[in-house]
Amino acid sequence: xxxxxxxxRRFGLSRSTLLYYDSIGLLSPSGRxxxxxxxxxxxxxxxxxxxxxxxxxxxxxxxxxxxxxxxxTPLAELLxxxxxxxxxxxxxxxxxxxxxxxxxxxxxxxxxxxxMDKAGWTAILRAAGMSDAEMRRWxxxxxxxxxxxxxxxLESLGLDAEEIGRIRGWSxxxxxxx
Amino acid sequence: xxxxxxxxRRFGLSRSTLLYYDSIGLLSPSGRxxxxxxxxxxxxxxxxxxxxxxxxxxxxxxxxxxxxxxxxTPLAELLxxxxxxxxxxxxxxxxxxxxxxxxxxxxxxxxxxxxMDKAGWTAILRAAGMSDAEMRRWxxxxxxxxxxxxxxxLESLGLDAEEIGRIRGWSxxxxxxx
DNA sequence: TTGCTCCTCACGTCACGTGAGGTGGC
DNA sequence: TTGCTCCTCACGTCACGTGAGGTGGC
Numbered sequence: 001x002x003x004x005x006x007x008x009r010r011f012g013l014s015r016s017t018l019l020y021y022d023s024i025g026l027l028s029p030s031g032r033x034x035x036x037x038x039x040x041x042x043x044x045x046x047x048x049x050x051x052x053x054x055x056x057x058x059x060x061x062x063x064x065x066x067x068x069x070x071x072x073t074p075l076a077e078l079l080x081x082x083x084x085x086x087x088x089x090x091x092x093x094x095x096x097x098x099x100x101x102x103x104x105x106x107x108x109x110x111x112x113x114x115x116m117d118k119a120g121w122t123a124i125l126r127a128a129g130m131s132d133a134e135m136r137r138w139x140x141x142x143x144x145x146x147x148x149x150x151x152x153x154l155e156s157l158g159l160d161a162e163e164i165g166r167i168r169g170w171s172x173x174x175x176x177x178x
Numbered sequence: 179x180x181x182x183x184x185x186x187r188r189f190g191l192s193r194s195t196l197l198y199y200d201s202i203g204l205l206s207p208s209g210r211x212x213x214x215x216x217x218x219x220x221x222x223x224x225x226x227x228x229x230x231x232x233x234x235x236x237x238x239x240x241x242x243x244x245x246x247x248x249x250x251t252p253l254a255e256l257l258x259x260x261x262x263x264x265x266x267x268x269x270x271x272x273x274x275x276x277x278x279x280x281x282x283x284x285x286x287x288x289x290x291x292x293x294m295d296k297a298g299w300t301a302i303l304r305a306a307g308m309s310d311a312e313m314r315r316w317x318x319x320x321x322x323x324x325x326x327x328x329x330x331x332l333e334s335l336g337l338d339a340e341e342i343g344r345i346r347g348w349s350x351x352x353x354x355x356x
Numbered sequence: 357t358t359g360c361t362c363c364t365c366a367c368g369t370c371a372c373g374t375g376a377g378g379t380g381g382c
Numbered sequence: 383t384t385g386c387t388c389c390t391c392a393c394g395t396c397a398c399g400t401g402a403g404g405t406g407g408c
Contacts, residue, residue, distance in 0.1 A: 005387060015388090020372055035380045037388055057281060058274035061371070079278050086275050090268055096236035097264050100257045103235060124323055128316035130308070138306035145302055183361060193362090198398055213406045215362055239397070 001031065002040045010045075011052055026065050027051060058082055098158070118157045136174065143171035179209065180218045188223075189230055204243050205229060236260055276336070296335045314352065321349035 008015045021027040027048055031039035054064045059082060066073045125135060142150040154164045186193045199205040205226055209217040232242045237260055244251045303313055320328040332342045
């Protein structure tokens with residue numbers, strides 16, 4: 001039997017978080033002490049463990065409740081959808097970073113973002129001794145082994161849709177011939 | 179003189195957004211019509227244009243107001259801080275994606291994330307004909323030309339801090355010798 | 357008269373954080 | 383008695399979205 005503070009510490013959460021989970025019915029303690037303290041049982045702890053897993057995956061608390069309380073909730077679908085929405089959110093944040101970089105017009109600041117641009121990337125490959133032919137082969141293999149990651153990678157370099165289409169196009173064509 | 183609906187359409191915003199900006203004093207129309215309609219002047223539109231720039235960069239509305247209304251607000255500092263906090267937010271979202279990928283234990287799903295892992299990356303480089311020695315040179319140049327992006331790149335492959343430290347360590351050492 | 361745009365409250369959102377004022381246990 | 387943990391409201395957060403109930407212009 002754990003008090004609310006003990007349970008909070010065990011999961012690295014605040015007490016107000018657990019009070020909130022109780023208020024919305026996501027995790028209510030199974031018992032109360034004489035002084036009306038919330039008492040969490042081992043079973044409550046196991047429920048909290050499951051909540052924690054999905055919380056870290058970024059599911060909404062309402063969805064977590066559905067997953068825990070009804071057997072026929074399509075968990076995989078929920079997770080795949082969240083994966084997509086996380087991609088969109090990351091894209092939106094990257095867009096904001098790019099706007100800030102524009103405003104700063106500052107190469108030093110650009111280096112502190114997560115973004116590499118095309119010029120920087122090819123400079124590194126070339127400095128490492130990679131030839132143009134080897135770079136083309138590299139695109140071909142990237143396209144063959146991980147086409148969606150290839151798309152994402154090219155987007156991350158800030159290329160427009162047309163150029164990405166061209167690169168992936170000849171990558172597939174050379175891959176088919178090879 | 180634009181009405182609130184016209185101004186909203188011009189900036190692709192909703193009317194309630196502009197009502198909210200008026201209510202917090204961020205953008206109040208300079209005039210009212212006989213029927214008490216809000217009327218936005220050309221000067222109001224120019225203010226809205228500046229708001230829009232900073233909004234797209236992800237600044238908080240309170241910060242935007244400070245930038246517009248006081249001359250001595252350190253804009254560059256605000257932008258740099260926001261760049262950092264965006265990095266942290268993106269990192270947190272990536273962490274959630276990684277948790278979901280764990281839960282799905284599904285390679286197909288992993289390919290739909292933005293993440294490449296170490297094995298996938300080296301497989302592509304090797305398939306493109308890159309030797310071990312060339313891969314080492316590539317790390318050396320990456321470290322020399324863009325050390326922070328190198329760190330981010332290694333993190334994005336899911337390597338732990340120790341392995342990243344090792345790789346960057348010998349990259350710097352070989353770079354110094356070369 | 358009909359549709360459209362506008363007006364002003366007021367309340368909801370999501371996952372908590374922060375008091376305020378008070379009680380129980382060592 | 384002192385500190386600590388606990389309790390229950392109630393309100394704040396951030397940037398809006400959504401009615402409800404009503405008015406003005408073509």
